[in-house]
Amino acid sequence: MQTDRARLRYPADWIRRRENRQPISVLTAYDATMARLLARSPVDALLVGDTVGMVIQGHNSTLPVTLDEIIYHCRLVRRGAPEKFLIGDMPFGSYQADATDGIRAAIRIMKETGADAVKFEGTHPDTLHCIRKLTAQGVPVMGHIGLTPQSFLNTSGFKLQGRSDDDQRRLLSEALALQDAGCFAMVIELCVARVAGEITEQLSIPTIGIGAGPYTSGQVQVSNDLLGLDPDFHARHARQFASLAQPIVDAAGAYHQAVITREFPDKNHYFD
Numbered sequence: 001m002q003t004d005r006a007r008l009r010y011p012a013d014w015i016r017r018r019e020n021r022q023p024i025s026v027l028t029a030y031d032a033t034m035a036r037l038l039a040r041s042p043v044d045a046l047l048v049g050d051t052v053g054m055v056i057q058g059h060n061s062t063l064p065v066t067l068d069e070i071i072y073h074c075r076l077v078r079r080g081a082p083e084k085f086l087i088g089d090m091p092f093g094s095y096q097a098d099a100t101d102g103i104r105a106a107i108r109i110m111k112e113t114g115a116d117a118v119k120f121e122g123t124h125p126d127t128l129h130c131i132r133k134l135t136a137q138g139v140p141v142m143g144h145i146g147l148t149p150q151s152f153l154n155t156s157g158f159k160l161q162g163r164s165d166d167d168q169r170r171l172l173s174e175a176l177a178l179q180d181a182g183c184f185a186m187v188i189e190l191c192v193a194r195v196a197g198e199i200t201e202q203l204s205i206p207t208i209g210i211g212a213g214p215y216t217s218g219q220v221q222v223s224n225d226l227l228g229l230d231p232d233f234h235a236r237h238a239r240q241f242a243s244l245a246q247p248i249v250d251a252a253g254a255y256h257q258a259v260i261t262r263e264f265p266d267k268n269h270y271f272d
């Protein structure tokens, strides 16, 4: 087995990782400060997900996020992490009405942000048509199956996928359709681990799991969950690798105290 972990630059590098069974790590990022920090880490790729709507904008779903907002955040992340493989999420409303809208929106993300790929949710025939046209024109596309948060209203919430035999068959046929449409990788979200593993074995492109267990080709996590930035939110599938919320609250408290006691600014922090 090959052990070098060359930087992911092109879709072919993702597929090589799949062939060599080398896990791929992906994190979301939404701004240049975080991207600059993540650029110093070996994380393989960054995703400007439409989760920006929830973790940054404070909405309770991803539905309100606009194409212009995704473009804005992709630009910030690209500026902070010029070398990382960057994926821009296609927001709700940018491709559901018509495949031509989707193609134009994806091209805007690619042209205006420097992203390396775009990500679509689901496998509606119009979406597959759009993905097929884009990949045929050389635009790298990542798919997304399992839980697709842009349709959470129709699926009655955020539910584990792949429980029944029918559901398993549906997920496998969706995965194969995305591979057939030319996707270079796909996210599998909130899915029974064994099912995500079986899908992974059937594909020649990598699967990137979130809440989909250990048998996918890689993992993606929301960076704010990983860093423990929201003390009021904990998803079962997200491990906190750090707890940064309390240190931020503590630092703000210490600053406040120093201001009201006139201990700050001290002579190191002003100019005579």
Ligand code: KIV
Pocket: 028, 047, 048, 049, 050, 051, 052, 089, 187, 189, 210, 220, 221, 222
């Ligand atoms: O929007 C997002 O951040 C995503 C990931 C959770 C996969 O789609």
